[in-house]
Structure formats: structure tokens, C-alpha cells
Amino acid sequence: MTGSAPHECTGTDVLRGSLRAFRGRIAAASALFCSHQAGEALVPLLVGVVIDRAVDGGDPVALAGWLAVLALDFVVLSYSYRFGARQAWHAEAWADARLRRLVAGRLLDPRGGGERGRLPGELTGIAVSDTKRVSELNTALPFALAALSAVAVAAVALLTIDLSLGLLILLGTPPLLWLVQQVVKPLERRSGPEQERAARAAGTAADLVSGLRVLTGIGARPAAVNRYRASSRDALGATLRATRAEAGFLGSVQLANGLFLAVIALVGGRAAANGDISVGQLVSAVGLAQFLVGPLQMVGFVSARLAQGRASAARIAAVLSEPPAVGSGGTPDAGSHTGVPGAASGNGDAPGGRLLRAPADGPAVLAVRGLRLNGTGPDTGLDLDVAPGPPAAVVSADPEDAATLLACLARETDPDTGTITLDGVHLRDWPAEVARGAVLVAAHDAHLFTGSLTGNVLAGAGEGTDPVPAMAAAAADQVAATLPDGADTDVSARGRSLSGGQRQRIALARALAADAPVLVLHDPTTAVDAVTEARIAEGLAAHRAGRSTLLVTTSPALLDRAGTVVFLADGAVRATGTHAELMADPAYRAVVTS
Template identity: 65%
Template sequence: MPDSGESPPTGATVLRGSFRAFRGRLTAASALFCGHQAGEALVPVLVGVVIDRAVGTGDPLALVFWLAVLGLDFLFLSTCYRFGARQAWFADVSADARLRMQVADRMLDPRGGAEAGRLPGTLSNIAVSDAKRIAVASFMLPLGIAAVMAVLVSTIALLTISLPLGLLILLGTPPLLWLIQKVGKPLERRSETEQERAAQASGVAADLVGGIRVLKGMGAEAAAVRRYTGVSGTALGATLRATRAEAGFLGSVRLANGLFLALIALVGGRLAAEGDLSVGGLVAAVGLAQFLVGPLEMFGAVSAQLAQARASASRIADLLNSPHAVGAGNGSGPDAPRGALALHGLDTDGIDGVDLDVPAGQLLGVVAHSPEAATGLLRVLGRETEPAGGRVTLDGVALAELTPERARSAVLVAAHDAHLFAGTVRENVLAGAPGAEPDPALTAAQADQVVEALPRGHETEIAARGSSLSGGQRQRIALARALAAEPPVLVLHDPTTAVDAVTESRIADGLAALRRDRTTIVITTSPALLAVTDRAVVLRDGRIVGDGTHAELLDDPDYRALVTG
């Protein structure tokens, strides 16, 4: 959302802002395209002059002169189009980049919220497809202005050649433009629906591809295919309806243009038959009538593009207006946090009024009976959402008072499904600690074994999302990345679910050794990890029902059943 004091963006302001950002380029392109269209309109006029003043009179000098003028006109109009297209193209690609950056800035805003209710593929569709539709309008707008110039020059020429023909075009063009605008309204509505359905299909596709291994493991391929087929079919239906609307719109525009031009030709023919027009004048009038087909069709093309651009601008405005998930904070907290974390009456998803003190340097295990409680705690600690009630403090300072960047650097939450990025192992491990040495973290996470097995060690390239690695390898490298960052408070969620028992035990020992004297919270039911904790708490029905060492809590049959399976 916009900062306080700024009006929230609308589809209209997004579209106007895109045009305004490159108004210099658009003005230059419009002027050059207008020169091109004026030159084009003068071609039939000059041909008529050649016929009347050179061919009709048999004057060779006049023929040479007017042919030279015609040649200069072609040179002028071609030069104008060449440089005008450059300016318009630059505005197009620059507007595309600008809009994509605006969308990316909103999605990457530390306060979050843009992703709420939207699949990743939907966000990509908005950033790519919708931004491009608006950008293309930057190219089309100067062409529309130039089409107006073409009609204006043609009208003046026809008024000079024949007053009735000039008046016919002058008075007939505004109603024609009004009709084009009205016919384009359904296209705008259906274009917005088409983009929305296409975005949903892209989002579902990205979601299914991201979880393809899980789907195969569950044998749920058929269900995934049915889901995508349904969403894709809906998107196809919306696209076909939008295409039919566009076809109907362009067909209606061409029909209206054709009837209008037929009327012009009819009036011009009658005037010539009655002797009110010379042969050259008739040729010029017919040539101008044929030339006007292009500008009049351009009105339709520009109107269609603007209709689609307005629909896309509304979608981008909706994204930019997404409410933030957390507040901006107003402080940075201590420069070197000790890491004392406390929950005061915390109330969020799966948690109901929890009080918990985690002294600085403690390794705490959290055993949650429900996934909802684990996820709710992680989202609050990671500043992904504001708690419904209560607060979380770090060294006595509420996390909500810190900027999201500062809060997340002080309390780092490593989610269970943490993704790896395309790049080398070293780049992934040191993503949060540039310039550090990766080996200690790799050793603690038992990821050094992964590195040794890779063809180029630390410099081995990893595919996007770590798809070139096994589940256990990805999990260990992700854990090494979290450890390498060395945050004052580290929160881990089930970091060893994809490794064998022996490796898990070694990871537990390495974690305890590397994080000694630094606050660490591990949300897990793993006995190996819980065995190395200083203390463990049990969350059930939203409240803490157990607090003690792992060995002490094993006396509770419910706890023992939960952690030993």
C-alpha cells in the first residue's frame, strides 16, 4: 500500500503514471509519427497534383519538379517513422521494466502481504503479462495520436479539394470514434477476466511443479492433472470469450470504417461525375479515402490495446494496494542483541495466550501437537504476520517496534520447506553471510558429506529450488545456510526430516556445538534433536502443557508417544 498521505493507486493512475514516466519519449514519438502520417496523407494529394499540373498539361519540367517533391515527401515520412518507432519502442520496453520493478518492489516489501491469497504463478503473471500489456500501450498511444493527425491532414486536404468531402470527414469522424469507444467496453471487461483466469492457471501450474515429487510419492498425479485441467479449462474459456469479444470489436470497427469510406467514395464519385472535381482531385480524394482505412483501423487497434491495458493496470493496482502483513516498526533495537526472547500472552493461529521466556544462549525445543501451532509460532517469530494478541520481545524490546529487516536479522526463522536458489553451493550457504567461511556450518549440518559427493565441491552449480539434489541433500544445505548466518536467535522447524537416524544424531550434536551460548529454538518432535536441547516445552491445544528437560518430559506418556512415534 502507499505510504501515509499518498492516495492508493488505481488502474487509471497506474496507466497514467506509466505514460507520464516517459512523456518525453512519447511526445517525441507522437510528433515523429504525426510527421509520418502527414507525409502519408500528402502522397495521394501530390499524385493528384502531378496529374493535374504535369501529366494533364504535358509539362516535363513540372513533372520533374513534382516528382522530386513526392520523393522528398517519401524521404520525410520514412525518416519520421524510423526515428518515431525508436522512441516509442524505448518507451515500451522502459515502461515494461518500470512496472515489473514496481511489482517486484511491492512483493519484496519487508512488510509483506502482497502474496496473500495469490499463488506464485499469479504474481509472475501480473509482473510479466500485465506489465507488458500496459507497456505495449506506450507504443500504441503515439500511433493513435498520429492517426488523429492523419485524419486532420486528410480533412484539410479534402476541404481544399472539395468542401463537401472535407465536411463529411470532419463531421463523421467524431461519431465514429465514439462508436469505437462504446464497442470496446465489453473487451475491457473480458480482458480483465481472461488475465485473472490465466494467472490462476499459471499459479496452479507453478504450485504443482513445485510439489511434483510429493505428488509422485503420494501417487496423486491423477488428482493433480484433474485440478490443473479444470483450472486450465476455465482459463481457456475466458480466453476464448475475450478473443471472441476482440474479434467482434475489430470486425465492428472494420465494418463501420468500411461503410464510412464507402460513403466518402460515393460522394467523391458523384462530385467528379458532375464536374465539380478534376481528374487529379478525384484521384487525390479516392487515394485519401483509401489511406484513411489505416488511421481509422488504428483507432480500433489503439482502443483495443488501451482496453486491455486498463484491465491489466487494475490488476497491478490491486497488487500494489495489498495491505501489509506487519507494521513498519520505528526502531532498529540494540546493535548486538543478547538473544533473550519472550512471549507475553501470545495469541495467534494455534496458540492461545502463551507466556514463555527463553534466556539468552539457551537451546530450546518446542514440541507442538498440532501443525497449526508450529506454523503460527513461526509466522509470528519471523514477522510474517502480526499476532492477534500479546507480543514477542527481544532483550525486552517488542519485535513489532523493530523494522521488519532488523527483526528478521535478529530472529532468523528457517522454515521446514526452505528453498535453495540457482547458483553454487557456496553462494547458497553464504547467502546470509557474504564473505564468511562455509565449512563450519557445512560440518555442523553434515552437509560437508554432500559437498564431497558433488563433482565440483563448493562450486557445484545447484538447479533452481535445489531440484538437482536429493531431499536430504537440500535439507542439509538449507540448514547450513541458516547456521552460517549466525543470527542472535535462530528458529529451526523440523530441520532433519529427510535424513537418516545416524546423520540426524550427528546434526544434533553439530547444532548444539556450533550454537553454544547463542539462542536457538528448534520446533520438532525428533528425539535426537530434543536430546541435545537445554530445555523443551510442549504445546497442546494452544497452551504450554509441559516444560522441562527432554529426559524429564519422557515420563509423560503423551510426550513420549509424540516424540518416539
């Protein structure tokens, strides 16, 4: 099970994988914790022996010897717990990190699909809270084994004191453990929905916070608040139900443990009253009964953690098992075409074991044939050529059509009908990361990263790239001129320290600096003023001269610099021509001037 190769897995697979990955440390922790619990169980037994020696007025040397044994027992149990805890917590911490890497690897898989149907906040909850709950079992399991060993040691010790006491422990513990497993089932049933709803509420909150400016601007803030309030109340209700189930479970376990230990104390007291055991043995029996409270409570605690861990493991497994949004791609014959993408993936080895060549330094041609958008339009679909020279452009009356086209070009999805080729080779024949390196789709809402402005511009560029030409073409040099430290000014996460127009220009400069064979830009100037937009249109055309560029936009300034413009309406190509020619079409004019 790896993040880069998702396959069908279950919550049980996740649990087993987490435990198996650190079985050495878990085994060491279990052995040390068992030693600790055995030492704890021996304490009341040794105290009873010391009391009998003192009461009987025995040999002082023998008494001193038993006291030394008691002290040695304390040393052993103390160090056993210390080093056992180190092993267990190490296994837990690294298991948590391992599961987070698996989830992150699946979500970052170039083939996509892992995020399907889940909000970002929900995915964060799975990658943080659920992985933590599963990894806690790496500590809980050694504690559970140690608790069972403590019960076994106590039972053997009580057998040496009185047969009825030992049999009571041996015969009474299995039914008690069975009862614990029965009462934990409601908690397990409610843990899954509780975690699901809590993650959904967190996802809704993150979604609303990220779009707060837009919501405020369109007056939708009250509706957003009501939406979050409903989601939060739903999560609260699920949490309260799960908490009540946990409280009922823990209360039932405490009651069962108390009754069981009371029976042990009663049997031991009667044996002492009848003279069947000595005073020291009675102290040992009572001490062992009190000691058993801890191990039996630990069994209940571990059962609760196991119930929650199973629910979390199922949620993790659901993400890891999501099928990819696009195929893995093959490896086209390197000698059958020119200008193919290759080393842009950062990995020279491709599926099938054949070596991918680096992208050609020369121009590349992107061709779309028969692509049907959203299942509408004529059977022939969309035909589009993006060749070196003036940018090609697509104007869509329906944003959904534009989104579908962009998703196919970015290999976020494979088209059901039609083909997309790069220099004659099907885009789907390449691994997604390779195809995206050759056909770079710069999204309209691209995020910036924490770091300097220059660092953001060069994030996708090759080594030794000069950021100045790309910044000038995108008018990002104007942004740098207004900042305290110029291009070295640090940018906050997602560029929140900048205005919308500034972020957009830096994101455009980053796309230009990447110098992809084919660059697809989606509405790159919606947040800038008309003067700046005109400058960007001119700089963009000059910077990408001799390269293949596609503009998916409704900006008249950008469209005026385009060579061929394809106008889409109702999922079909309504008209093709230059921007000036298409302005005679009332429908086109309405789209680009609205």
C-alpha cells in the same frame, strides 16, 4: 507509487504513472508519428497534383519540381517513422521494466502482504503479462495521436479538393469514434476475467509442478490432474469469450470503416462525374479514402489495447495496494537497551531519521509473553524464553500452532495478543527487515539458489565468513564430498539437482553461517537418516553454543540436545521440561515418536 511504500492506488493511477514516467519519449514519438502520417496523407494529394500537371501538359520544370517534393515527402515520412518507432519502443520497454520493478518491489517488501490470496504463478502472470499489456500503451498512444492527426490532415486536404468531401470527413469521424468506444466495452469487461483465470491456471500448474514428487508419493496425482484440468477449462472458457468479444469488436470496426470509406468514394466519384473536380483531384480523393483505412483501423486497434491495458492495470493496482502484513516499525531509542538489531537491514537510516546501531556481537535474549495461537488456549497464552546456552525447543501437537508461532517470530504477521521482545525491546518496534536480521527463522522448506554450494551457504553470511564450520555442523560437508567439484559444484535452481536430504543440510548450513543473534529452526532434519540426524544435533549444539537458538521440531535427536522443551497442545502449553522428562507424558511421546 513505489514498491517499497504501498498505498491505495487504482488502475487509472497505474496507467497514468506509466505514461507520465516516459512522457518525454512519448511526446517525441507522437510528434514524429504525426509527421509520418501527415506525410502519408500528402502522398495521394501530391500524386494528384503530378497527374494534373502531366495531363495539362504543363511546364516540365514544374512537373519535375512536384516530383521532387513527392520524393522529399517520402524521405521525411520514412525517417519520421524510423525515429518515432525508436522513441515509442524505448518508452514501452522501459515502462515494462518499471512496472515489473514496482510489482517485484511490492512482493519483496519486508512487510509482506503483496502475495496475499494469490498463487506464485498468478503473481508471475501479473509481473510479466499484465505489465507488458500496460506498457504497450506507451507505443499505442503515439500511434493513436498520429491516426487522429492523419484524419485531420486528410480532412483539410479533401476540403481543398471539395467542400462536401472535407465536411464528410470532419462530421463523420466523431460518430465513428463514438461507435468504436461503444463496441469495445464488451471486450474490456471480458479482458479482466480472462486474464484472472489464465493467471490462476498458471498458478495452479506452477503449484502442482513444484509439489509433484510429494503428490506422486502420496498417490494424489490423479486428483491434482483433475484440479488443473478444471482450472484450465475455466481459463479456456474465459479466453474464448474474450476472443469472441475481440473478434466481434474488430469485425464491427472494419465494417463501420468500410461503409464510411465507401460513402467518401461515392461522393468523390459523383463530384468527378459532374466535373466539380479534376482527374487528379479524383485520384487524390480516392487515394486519401484508401489511406484513411489505416488510421481508422489503428484507432480500433488502440481501443482494444486500451481495454486490455485497463484490465491489466487494475490487477497490478490490486497487488500494489495490498496492505502490509506487518507494521513498519519504529526506531527504539538506541541508548535504552543493548544488543538491538540494526545494520542487518543494510540501511543505517531508520524511520524517524534516527540511526540504528549494528547488532551487538554478544548474545541476545528472545522472550515471548502471552502469545495466543490461532485464537485458542487460555487467556495467558504462550510464555517462552530463548536465551544463550542449550537450544530451547517447542513441540506442537498441531502444526497450525507451530506455523503461527513461526510467522510471528519471522514478523510475517504481528500477533493480535501477547508480546515478543528481543533484549527487552518489542520486535514490532523495528522495521521488519531489521527484526528478521536479528531473529532469523529458517523455514522447513527453504529454497536454494542457482550457484555453487559454497555460494548458497554464504548467501546470508557476513563478508569474510568461513563456511567450513557451518557446513560441518550441518553435515553439509558430507554433501560436498559426494559432488564432482566438491563445495564449488553448481546447484541448480531451488536445488533440484540434489536430493531432499542434501538440500536440507545445505539450507541448515546457510542458516548457521548467517550467525544471527537468535536462530529459529523449523524441522531442519526431516529428510536425513537417523545417523546423520544425530551428527547434526551434536554439531548444531556445539556451533550455537553461547548463542540463542530455538528449535520448533518433533525430532527426538534434536530435542535430546535442547535445554527446555515446551509442549503445545490445543493452542496451550501442556507441559514444560527436558525431553527426557516429557517422554513420560503419553501425548508428548505420541507426537515425537509418530
